[in-house]
Amino acid sequence: MSKMPSRARPALRFLAVIGSVALLGYLVWHAGPAALWQNLIRLGWGFTAVISLAGISHLVRTWAWRLTLGTERHKISFPNLVGLRLGAEAAGQLGILGQTFGDSVRVSHLSRLIQKTCCLASVTLDRGLYLVTGMIVTIGGLVAALPLLSRTHALHFYAGLLIVGSAAFLLFVLVTMRKRSPVLSPQRPRPQSP
Numbered sequence: 001m002s003k004m005p006s007r008a009r010p011a012l013r014f015l016a017v018i019g020s021v022a023l024l025g026y027l028v029w030h031a032g033p034a035a036l037w038q039n040l041i042r043l044g045w046g047f048t049a050v051i052s053l054a055g056i057s058h059l060v061r062t063w064a065w066r067l068t069l070g071t072e073r074h075k076i077s078f079p080n081l082v083g084l085r086l087g088a089e090a091a092g093q094l095g096i097l098g099q100t101f102g103d104s105v106r107v108s109h110l111s112r113l114i115q116k117t118c119c120l121a122s123v124t125l126d127r128g129l130y131l132v133t134g135m136i137v138t139i140g141g142l143v144a145a146l147p148l149l150s151r152t153h154a155l156h157f158y159a160g161l162l163i164v165g166s167a168a169f170l171l172f173v174l175v176t177m178r179k180r181s182p183v184l185s186p187q188r189p190r191p192q193s194p
Contacts, residue, residue, distance in 0.1 A: 058089070059082065061085065061126075062078065064126070065081065065122065065123075065126040069114065069119070069122050072113075072115065076113050084109055084110070090102070091105070099127070103123050103124075106123045107119050110122075132173065135166050135169070139163055139170075142163050146159055
Protein backbone atom coordinates (compact mmCIF):
# COMPACT_ATOMS: atom_id res chain seq x y z
CA MET A 1 0.00 0.00 0.00
CA SER A 2 1.57 3.30 -1.09
CA LYS A 3 1.62 6.22 1.27
CA MET A 4 0.33 9.64 0.30
CA PRO A 5 3.13 12.06 -0.67
CA SER A 6 3.91 14.52 2.10
CA ARG A 7 3.26 17.47 -0.28
CA ALA A 8 -0.33 16.33 -0.86
CA ARG A 9 -1.28 16.30 2.83
CA PRO A 10 -1.31 20.10 3.37
CA ALA A 11 -3.37 20.52 0.19
CA LEU A 12 -5.92 17.97 1.40
CA ARG A 13 -6.07 19.63 4.81
CA PHE A 14 -6.61 23.00 3.16
CA LEU A 15 -9.43 21.56 1.03
CA ALA A 16 -11.00 19.99 4.13
CA VAL A 17 -10.89 23.34 5.97
CA ILE A 18 -12.37 25.19 2.99
CA GLY A 19 -15.10 22.56 2.61
CA SER A 20 -15.91 22.71 6.32
CA VAL A 21 -16.13 26.49 6.38
CA ALA A 22 -18.30 26.46 3.23
CA LEU A 23 -20.65 23.87 4.79
CA LEU A 24 -20.91 25.89 8.02
CA GLY A 25 -21.60 29.05 6.03
CA TYR A 26 -24.31 27.30 4.03
CA LEU A 27 -25.97 25.93 7.18
CA VAL A 28 -25.92 29.36 8.87
CA TRP A 29 -27.33 31.02 5.73
CA HIS A 30 -30.00 28.33 5.34
CA ALA A 31 -31.09 28.56 9.00
CA GLY A 32 -31.03 32.36 8.94
CA PRO A 33 -28.33 34.34 10.77
CA ALA A 34 -30.89 36.59 12.50
CA ALA A 35 -32.83 33.59 13.85
CA LEU A 36 -29.61 31.96 15.08
CA TRP A 37 -28.53 35.19 16.80
CA GLN A 38 -31.91 35.54 18.53
CA ASN A 39 -31.70 31.96 19.78
CA LEU A 40 -28.18 32.57 21.13
CA ILE A 41 -29.39 35.69 22.96
CA ARG A 42 -32.34 33.73 24.38
CA LEU A 43 -30.04 30.95 25.63
CA GLY A 44 -27.57 33.40 27.20
CA TRP A 45 -24.96 31.88 29.48
CA GLY A 46 -26.68 28.51 29.30
CA PHE A 47 -25.24 28.09 25.80
CA THR A 48 -21.71 28.58 27.15
CA ALA A 49 -22.35 26.01 29.88
CA VAL A 50 -23.59 23.44 27.35
CA ILE A 51 -20.57 23.99 25.08
CA SER A 52 -18.19 23.78 28.07
CA LEU A 53 -19.72 20.52 29.31
CA ALA A 54 -19.52 19.04 25.82
CA GLY A 55 -15.86 20.09 25.60
CA ILE A 56 -15.08 18.50 28.96
CA SER A 57 -16.83 15.33 27.80
CA HIS A 58 -14.66 15.17 24.69
CA LEU A 59 -11.48 15.74 26.72
CA VAL A 60 -12.37 12.95 29.16
CA ARG A 61 -13.27 10.56 26.33
CA THR A 62 -9.99 11.38 24.57
CA TRP A 63 -8.05 10.73 27.78
CA ALA A 64 -9.83 7.36 28.17
CA TRP A 65 -9.13 6.52 24.52
CA ARG A 66 -5.46 7.39 25.06
CA LEU A 67 -5.33 4.82 27.87
CA THR A 68 -6.40 2.10 25.40
CA LEU A 69 -3.21 2.70 23.41
CA GLY A 70 -1.14 1.09 26.18
CA THR A 71 2.61 1.61 25.94
CA GLU A 72 2.26 3.21 22.49
CA ARG A 73 0.40 6.27 23.84
CA HIS A 74 3.55 8.37 24.27
CA LYS A 75 4.06 8.37 20.48
CA ILE A 76 1.13 10.72 19.80
CA SER A 77 0.33 13.95 21.59
CA PHE A 78 -2.91 14.57 23.45
CA PRO A 79 -3.86 17.58 21.25
CA ASN A 80 -3.50 15.37 18.13
CA LEU A 81 -5.79 12.77 19.71
CA VAL A 82 -8.34 15.49 20.54
CA GLY A 83 -8.26 16.64 16.92
CA LEU A 84 -8.73 13.09 15.66
CA ARG A 85 -11.65 12.53 18.04
CA LEU A 86 -13.37 15.78 17.08
CA GLY A 87 -12.92 14.98 13.38
CA ALA A 88 -14.35 11.49 13.84
CA GLU A 89 -17.27 12.83 15.89
CA ALA A 90 -18.00 15.45 13.22
CA ALA A 91 -18.04 12.75 10.54
CA GLY A 92 -20.22 10.63 12.83
CA GLN A 93 -23.01 13.20 12.54
CA LEU A 94 -23.61 11.83 9.04
CA GLY A 95 -24.81 8.49 10.44
CA ILE A 96 -23.27 5.04 10.41
CA LEU A 97 -21.30 5.72 7.20
CA GLY A 98 -19.87 8.88 8.76
CA GLN A 99 -18.89 7.00 11.92
CA THR A 100 -17.21 4.31 9.83
CA PHE A 101 -15.34 6.97 7.83
CA GLY A 102 -14.33 8.90 10.97
CA ASP A 103 -13.06 5.79 12.76
CA SER A 104 -11.21 4.70 9.60
CA VAL A 105 -9.47 8.08 9.50
CA ARG A 106 -8.47 7.67 13.15
CA VAL A 107 -6.97 4.23 12.42
CA SER A 108 -5.25 5.47 9.26
CA HIS A 109 -3.68 8.46 11.01
CA LEU A 110 -2.59 6.51 14.07
CA SER A 111 -1.13 3.64 12.02
CA ARG A 112 1.57 6.01 10.76
CA LEU A 113 2.81 6.41 14.33
CA ILE A 114 2.02 3.15 16.11
CA GLN A 115 1.36 -0.48 15.24
CA LYS A 116 -1.76 -0.96 13.14
CA THR A 117 -3.13 -3.72 15.40
CA CYS A 118 -2.79 -1.48 18.46
CA CYS A 119 -4.55 1.51 16.88
CA LEU A 120 -7.29 -0.67 15.37
CA ALA A 121 -7.94 -2.30 18.75
CA SER A 122 -7.96 1.07 20.55
CA VAL A 123 -10.43 2.70 18.12
CA THR A 124 -12.67 -0.39 18.21
CA LEU A 125 -12.61 -0.48 22.02
CA ASP A 126 -13.28 3.26 22.22
CA ARG A 127 -16.29 3.03 19.89
CA GLY A 128 -17.59 -0.11 21.61
CA LEU A 129 -17.40 1.45 25.07
CA TYR A 130 -19.15 4.56 23.75
CA LEU A 131 -22.01 2.44 22.40
CA VAL A 132 -22.30 0.43 25.62
CA THR A 133 -22.37 3.53 27.83
CA GLY A 134 -24.94 5.08 25.48
CA MET A 135 -27.15 2.02 25.94
CA ILE A 136 -26.73 2.18 29.73
CA VAL A 137 -27.76 5.86 29.75
CA THR A 138 -30.74 5.07 27.50
CA ILE A 139 -31.89 2.27 29.79
CA GLY A 140 -31.51 4.51 32.84
CA GLY A 141 -33.45 7.32 31.16
CA LEU A 142 -36.26 4.98 30.15
CA VAL A 143 -36.49 3.48 33.64
CA ALA A 144 -36.62 6.98 35.15
CA ALA A 145 -39.21 8.20 32.62
CA LEU A 146 -41.45 5.12 32.73
CA PRO A 147 -43.57 6.35 35.67
CA LEU A 148 -43.93 9.76 34.00
CA LEU A 149 -45.11 8.43 30.64
CA SER A 150 -48.75 8.65 29.73
CA ARG A 151 -51.00 5.88 30.95
CA THR A 152 -51.15 4.24 27.52
CA HIS A 153 -50.66 0.52 28.00
CA ALA A 154 -48.98 0.08 24.61
CA LEU A 155 -46.39 2.79 25.33
CA HIS A 156 -45.49 1.19 28.67
CA PHE A 157 -45.27 -2.22 27.02
CA TYR A 158 -42.91 -1.09 24.26
CA ALA A 159 -40.77 0.96 26.65
CA GLY A 160 -40.47 -2.06 28.93
CA LEU A 161 -39.67 -4.27 25.96
CA LEU A 162 -36.90 -1.88 24.90
CA ILE A 163 -35.48 -1.82 28.44
CA VAL A 164 -35.48 -5.63 28.75
CA GLY A 165 -34.08 -6.12 25.23
CA SER A 166 -31.27 -3.60 25.74
CA ALA A 167 -30.38 -5.03 29.15
CA ALA A 168 -30.35 -8.57 27.70
CA PHE A 169 -28.05 -7.44 24.89
CA LEU A 170 -25.66 -5.76 27.35
CA LEU A 171 -25.64 -8.89 29.49
CA PHE A 172 -24.90 -11.00 26.40
CA VAL A 173 -21.96 -8.73 25.47
CA LEU A 174 -20.61 -8.84 29.03
CA VAL A 175 -20.82 -12.63 29.29
CA THR A 176 -19.32 -13.12 25.82
CA MET A 177 -16.37 -10.87 26.64
CA ARG A 178 -15.92 -12.49 30.04
CA LYS A 179 -15.70 -15.92 28.40
CA ARG A 180 -13.27 -14.45 25.86
CA SER A 181 -15.32 -15.47 22.88
CA PRO A 182 -13.38 -14.82 19.66
CA VAL A 183 -16.40 -12.94 18.29
CA LEU A 184 -16.23 -9.97 20.69
CA SER A 185 -12.86 -10.14 22.38
CA PRO A 186 -9.40 -11.20 21.27
CA GLN A 187 -8.06 -14.36 22.83
CA ARG A 188 -4.66 -14.42 24.40
CA PRO A 189 -2.22 -16.60 22.52
CA ARG A 190 -1.64 -19.87 24.30
CA PRO A 191 1.95 -20.76 25.12
CA GLN A 192 3.21 -23.57 22.92
CA SER A 193 4.59 -26.60 24.62
CA PRO A 194 8.18 -27.50 23.70
